[in-house]
Amino acid sequence: MKIIVFVVILLSIGLGVAYGWMSREESKPLNERREEMESEITEDFIYRWLVNDNGTVATYIKNNGEEDEDLVKGREALAETLGLLMYYALDKNDQNLFDGVYNQLTGYFLEADGFINWKLKEDGTSDVSANALIDDIRILYALALADEKWDANQYMQTAVLISDYLNNHNVTDDIYTNFYDKKYVKASSDISLSYIDIQGMDALVDRGLLDDGIVAETSQVLTKAPLDNGFYPFSYNVEEDEYTFSDNVNLVDQAILAYHYAQVGNRSEEFLKFIKDEMTKRDLVHGMYDRKTKEPTVDYESPAIYGFLILYALEVDEEVLAQTLYDRMKEFQITDKNSDYYGGYSITDGNTHIFDNLVPLLAEQEMKGH
Template sequence: MPFTLLILALSACDNSGSVSAPEKKVVPQDFAESYFNEEKYIHAYPNAKDSQYLSESIGLYMEYLVLMEDEEKFAEQYDNLLNEFITEEGEENLFVNWLIFEDATVNALIDDIRIAAALREADKLFDQPEYSKTADKIIGTISRIQTNNNYTVDYYDWEIESPAQRVTLSYLISDVPENLNADRLLENVDADAVFFPEYFDVLEEVYVKNEVVHMIDQLLIAINKERIGLSSGLFEEWLITEWEEEGRLFGRYDRETHEPRVMYESLAMYFYMNEYFLVIGEDEKAEEVKERATAIIETNGTAETHFFDFIHYHLMMEDDTK
């Protein structure tokens, strides 16, 4: 074979075996711009600077920025976290205020856990040890202070030095630290009913059920149970039947009749429904849920969408595992 043809042949072989690099995710320049004020703090509703500024919002946005590997925007939100959300009490205690620009003095367990997890992932991704140190302080404070009757509880009010009296079961997400002993509360949940109790009263040591159930909470509890190897047969059967018959899920249901109590759907609810279907191996239904959420966006837009729903939709659509 002539030398030139040999080079061409080898080149062709090399190209056929090459694997293109994965496409880098990019946060659009105008992404969520209607939710930010001038300092990039997130308000709950688009173009409504007088709506609430929540730790829930910054935690979910940090999670999204880690997913998108956006170092610059994450650093910006980290500064916002330190400047307005973080309250230091003494030398060791670091609290995250659930609501800023108002006179609030409590945190929220699920938001703190989510923020700490995002900080640790960001440290791994961007090599910023300070992020993990802040996460350790947040979780360390919860472990030391935010307890009642030997249970880690929903919140702590540092002004009056008072912990909550309950543990909301939907808060016990996958990022919950092992030393908080969350699994024992999930293990003892009654499996003989379609819907789960909402929370555990730590003083009375009883599970408490509401007459009307919120589907985001129910889905999160089912996911939390799957995380520790516990299935939810009755809930799973009801959910699949409801989806197959209705092609949608509503935000709230009657605990006894299992009938909807509202007629609205929720993008955040569909995020958790998608996740639950994936966890139990119902991949086709998980994809159908994404399609339903997208149809809602295309029909209604996001002009009146709470940031909680907005960011959950984008987390679902950008995450390659969903």
Template structure:
């Protein structure tokens, strides 16, 4: 199993926290909608979403189409959602060993999926099926779910990816992936639930981000990613498990500095990078709302808007763009 560990870095949400940029300036000037900006800057001629604006040679990810499908359901755009489903079926889906999987990237060699993106897409299909009264979406969701439950369970857990070229999974559980959607979409999740609860016994500010199935224990890294930390804390709140040490540090950090950086040192609790990210602020806002810190949540939006209006960078990753837009508009 160890020989597959080389690929795990491509799956983490926080494998890179991306900067915001001048596309927001373009939106203000031209008054384009988010959908129009995406179509103009993030889609190739066939309508597939690439990761970086106006860079058709950047990656085409299941993460991107999943985030966009999720947004289109919220925006009640049935026609655009239907178009994305067609693209999903045409390029992203692969059938192997009587199961259907979603490739984590297209237009390049990819033999693995990404659990977090699969769950997001399945949940979007389920919601769209009900909202748009399209039973075919629910049928597709069930087909994709069957692939996960049939091939992606290891020792009672769902690892972060499955490699169909070797018919094996990774040997780790990514704790930020254990979201409400994860528990809603998948079955046999009791052990995953217990992992989130076990974190209460670790007397640390920051959570471990990985549970290693080979050693049967949590894996600690020196530098933690705030997206993962905020998602894990939020996942715990959803199962009624509070995280007082993390919450206290987070509020103090926010009150003291008025900003939150992308990565921190696990022991010193100091930032190890100097950048801020709208995607971090998206999840920070959501977490503050979950724990009843509504005044703090409002201040997060204010800070996000300040960054949005002042930044002139031009390499906004789609992940950061779409979450930032949903936070500030």
């Protein structure tokens, strides 16, 4: 099945920090890889505009004070980006790219005890004290798959380190939760349903990296979740045993959740019908909707939302829908070869978000096989 779906250990203590990206002789930093690009215009755009001098991948083009809803600004780098880039490298069968991202992980994001900083400043240092479960699960799963694909022992060594930290810290009442905060020595009491990747977690159990009982309890948070007007809850509070719905539904969360659920056989039929109806009625999908009326509450669209919806549609064998979503997503891409931003998505005033380029990149790669 296709892979899709934001340290210092022995090697990186000595050589990893010193050599940065270069865990393998032929591995190159992202900002050097573009010289070898042929036709991957989205990937090339990312290399040209969204890579910092130290090789970390920036969230925005512009280095300003603009913050998104997750309080990320300017040239800060995200662990979320690492996991998604690893998935892309695996799907593309590009070990050199994977090693570049792996060395970004071990050289900057990962600490000696297995803790992954969820974001970094442009210079590669961190001022946060929390990790993010969904990022760590993506990275773990990618490392396990890479170990099987390329038989490189360092990937599994790093995976063991990360998994030990998650199993001992990111747990509340036998359920994996959103984050662990080292400053307050406490795990979150909430789990966002879009964080629950049942397929990925089950695969990590099979490889001895996650706790079987905790994964089973965490998975049930999703499988037992009630629907409201066809939408899934946003989160579940472990301590209160209570689901929370958002009155203003964020489609990217719903799309990620539906994609994860589809990977284990649940088509989310009501949500699927909603997306089909929107594309029939409006020829587009908005970023947010009122949960009760199912009317859009914002005007904007997002290439990232289209990207995840494409992955979801392909997973449930809705290839016509996937193509329709893909065609709409591509309307947000700069295709003028004379533009400085050729290949990029959603450029506004010379700026864009990495998520609106990286998720479409994943969707483009998946569509090649269909």
